[in-house]
Amino acid sequence: MDLATTRRVLARELTVPEVAAAHADALGLQIRTLRQRRAALRVIAARGTTQEDTDFMHRLAPLSDDQRRRLVHDFIDETFGGLDANPEFVAMMRSALGTALPDLPDDPTSQQADAWVELAGLTQDPGFRAAVRRMAEHQAAQRAEGDTTGLHHELTEAVRETVGAAPERGVDPGSPEAAPHLDALTARYAETFGRPDDAGLRHRLLDRLEVGNDPRAERYWQLLAVVNGWPVPPSLTPVFAWFTTALRGS
Secondary structure, eight states, X not given: OOHXXXXXXXXXXXXXXXXXXXXXXXXXXXXXXXXXXXXXXXXXXXXXXXXXXXXXXXXXXXXXXXXXXXXXXXXXXHHHTTOOOOHHHHHHHHHHHTTSSOOOOXXXXXXXXXHHHHXXXXXXXXXXXXXXXXXXXXXXXXXXTTXXXXXXXXXXXXXXXXXXXHHHTTOOTTSGGGHHHHHHHHHHHHHHHTOOSSHHHHHHHHHHHHHHOOHHHHHHHHHHHHHHTOOOOXXXXXXXXXXXXXXXXX
């Protein structure tokens, strides 16, 4: 302990356990920083010495904890500030953004290092931030109209199951053969939203899909999975692209 802290302990302003806990937290931060530096150096040592590898080294340099927190707060303020977006969506993004730049593993693979660099760039990409903002604005508009039905994960699975097999069978989304697949899906949406399956519902669905089906958002979740060693979720972009095209032609 330094003299100032010792005086506070002797004056009973601080207890020795409180000081010990503070020092333990500080050491934990230093250890985490050193582990990140070691992980980055291991990746750099395993790569070549080309100009591309030198550029990679600079991009890999981990952000400090303060920079990470500021990045997360800036992202949330820029994308959700002043909007009454879907609380489930906001909570999911807040949880994910809590690990927006997760720590590299102690001995990262080349794929994890590449994913970390790409993830760091994506979270600071103005285009990605604008895309998430559009999603939040669309949700806020729907909530203002009384829609409080949530994120509808079950509908996503229904789209995956219904549409997923159509392209494999060679069913073009603009063909008459696509109609039964599309009708089955719009009927499910109509039931969930408590609305008739009419042109109005299909127009709302089209707006919803065009705003939400941004490949960068899907890429974010895939990169996060790679860095953390989780199973990478399958791509839904082609599935929802098919659904969107079919809706436009209906």
